[in-house]
Amino acid sequence: MTxxxxxxxxxxxxxxxxxxxxxxxxxPSVLAALGVAGEENRLGLPPVRRACxxxxxxxxxxxxxxxxxxxxxxxxxxADGRRITAGFPTTTATSLTSLGTGRPPGGHGVxxxxxxxxxxxxxFNQLRxxxxxxxxxxxxxxxxxxxxxxxxxTTAYVASGLFEGSGLTRASARGGRYRQANDxxxxxxxxxxxxxxxxxxxxxxxxxxLDATGHLxxxxxxxxxYHLGHxxxxxxxxxxxxxxxxxxxxxxxxxxxxxxxxxxxxxxxxPELTAGVRVLAxxxxxxxxxxxxxxxxxxxxxxxARLAGRAHVLxxxxxxxxxxxxxxxxxLAPRIGDVVAAAYGDSALVAPRAEAAESALxxxxxxxxxxxxxxxxxxAAG
Numbered sequence: 535m536t537x538x539x540x541x542x543x544x545x546x547x548x549x550x551x552x553x554x555x556x557x558x559x560x561x562p563s564v565l566a567a568l569g570v571a572g573e574e575n576r577l578g579l580p581p582v583r584r585a586c587x588x589x590x591x592x593x594x595x596x597x598x599x600x601x602x603x604x605x606x607x608x609x610x611x612x613a614d615g616r617r618i619t620a621g622f623p624t625t626t627a628t629s630l631t632s633l634g635t636g637r638p639p640g641g642h643g644v645x646x647x648x649x650x651x652x653x654x655x656x657x658f659n660q661l662r663x664x665x666x667x668x669x670x671x672x673x674x675x676x677x678x679x680x681x682x683x684x685x686x687x688t689t690a691y692v693a694s695g696l697f698e699g700s701g702l703t704r705a706s707a708r709g710g711r712y713r714q715a716n717d718x719x720x721x722x723x724x725x726x727x728x729x730x731x732x733x734x735x736x737x738x739x740x741x742x743x744l745d746a747t748g749h750l751x752x753x754x755x756x757x758x759x760y761h762l763g764h765x766x767x768x769x770x771x772x773x774x775x776x777x778x779x780x781x782x783x784x785x786x787x788x789x790x791x792x793x794x795x796x797x798x799x800x801x802x803x804x805p806e807l808t809a810g811v812r813v814l815a816x817x818x819x820x821x822x823x824x825x826x827x828x829x830x831x832x833x834x835x836x837x838x839a840r841l842a843g844r845a846h847v848l849x850x851x852x853x854x855x856x857x858x859x860x861x862x863x864x865x866l867a868p869r870i871g872d873v874v875a876a877a878y879g880d881s882a883l884v885a886p887r888a889e890a891a892e893s894a895l896x897x898x899x900x901x902x903x904x905x906x907x908x909x910x911x912x913x914a915a916g
Contacts, residue, residue: 545878547846547902548619550638552860555618557909558632558641560587560785561678565636567781568734570685573636577618577911584735584780584916586725588772589633590765591626592745592899594789595908597753597762604759605766607773611784611912620788622858622876623647623820624899624906626745627660627702629787634677634706634738638860642673644705645859647900649869650813650824657815663701673705680709682736690728692721693740710738718768726775735780741768745790748897752792758897769914776916786909790897793818797880799844802887806836815871817892818882820900821845822871830872837873844881846902848874858902876901 550556559576564585566575595617602609621632621639623646631637631644639645648657651665658665679689691710697703698712713724721739728737744761751757773782801807801814801821810829815822825833830849838847853874854862862870877883878901884893899906 544843544846547876547878548904548907549857549902550619550621550860550907552621552638552857555616556632556638557618557620557629557785557787558636558638558860560618560636560783560911561633562636564736564783565678565682565685565687568682568687568736570682570687573681580781582779582781584729584732584737584777585783586729586737586739586772586776586780587633587783587785588739588741588769589630590744590784590786591740591742592748592753592788592790592897593765593784593786593909594905595786595910596905597789598910601759601762604762607766607770608784608912611769611914612910615910615912617908618785618911619907620786620909621860622902622907623816624788624901625661625817625820626787630702631673631706633787634679635673635675636678637675640854640859640862640866642675643863643866643869644673645869646815646820646822647817648815649822650815650871652868655813657813661702667701669701669705670708677707677709679707679736679738683709687734687736688728688732689735690724690737691740692724692728692737694742697740707738718764721768722771722775725772729775729780730777739772741765748790749895750897752896753790754792755896773914776914778916780916782914782916784910784912788899789906789908790899791819791903791905792896793882793898794880798882798884798893799841800886801883802885804840806840809833809836814885814888816875817898817900818884818889818895819877819898819906821873821875821883823873823875825872834873837875841875841883844879845875845877845883850874878903
């Protein structure tokens with residue numbers, strides 16, 4: 535039992551439902567419903583000729599349930615919807631890759647917003663792909679799009695042109711036929727075109743702006759609520775555009791919590807948290823800490839003592855054994871920090887000098903609270 539375990543007064547971390555109800559289970563289930571051999575329908579989805587998956591960045595289960603008046607169409611779908619989970623860390627790069635490959639983080643190796651490259655003293659940002667890393671070597675497994683196309687299912691990836699050809703898109707969704715859609719109406723138009731053009735089709739649609747609004751203004755802000763209303767209309771229009779024998783699945787990549795000024799701990803300014811640290815990575819709600827050679831035990835002890843009451847702090851092997859990442863392939867394990875810290879409550883482990891923008895966000899995510907981990911899986915039929 536660790537010092538911050540539930541028995542010592544800390545809330546128990548929620549654990550991703552890999553293999554039975556996570557984002558990593560969605561694409562294989564959709565492909566199985568489309569008749570692709572070798573895919574496992576873990577979510578029990580009904581057979582269909584065409585499927586559209588809409589991922590709304592930042593659409594958490596708890597947030598959606600808390601705003602029925604702002605999202606009446608989504609709320610109506612909740613009656614037959616279900617709660618699934620993101621993986622850990624609960625962040626976009628990890629979730630998009632889990633959904634795009636059908637693998638938990640331990641199987642695809644995109645372990646969060648930032649990780650340390652082997653031998654490097656600087657973090658590698660896997661969302662912006664700010665390093666000279668080949669995406670197809672970093673994440674070598676076939677994507678759901680590649681597997682679908684090989685089985686004769688026509689695919690489409692509908693999203694802003696900003697993401698076309700990016701490192702993360704190549705790692706998580708290569709093989710999909712990219713269709714640029716630079717506003718919400720275009721998302722509907724391009725998705726409908728792709729669905730109607732295919733005899734058997736898998737269409738993925740990505741909308742990023744609910745998450746961006748929450749980061750800037752907070753998930754309890756009027757800005758967030760009004761944008762949720764726009765998302766509600768987007769879903770209603772997509773559902774209305776479905777051709778016969780098709781299904782729409784709506785989900786999110788993570789939820790969000792708002793962090794106050796008092797909850798922010800400047801981990802760059804505390805000597806006990808910087809001693810022995812080679813690279814600080816992750817993000818304020820989910821940290822990977824890479825130790826200097828021989829210092830891992832001391833770093834773990836220092837972080838665990840200082841962050842008691844703020845974060846679950848585990849060593850790499852402990853976090854893997856706890857199931858945070860799902861089964862971890864041996865060669866991918868070194869990408870995980872020697873120490874992993876998952877914040878809870880009103881806490882954020884900020885680094886204002888190295889991460890000025892990230893440290894100033896109002897809404898945050900990444901950790902294993904129910905608010906961040908749980909996402910909806912809603913459906914509508916054509």
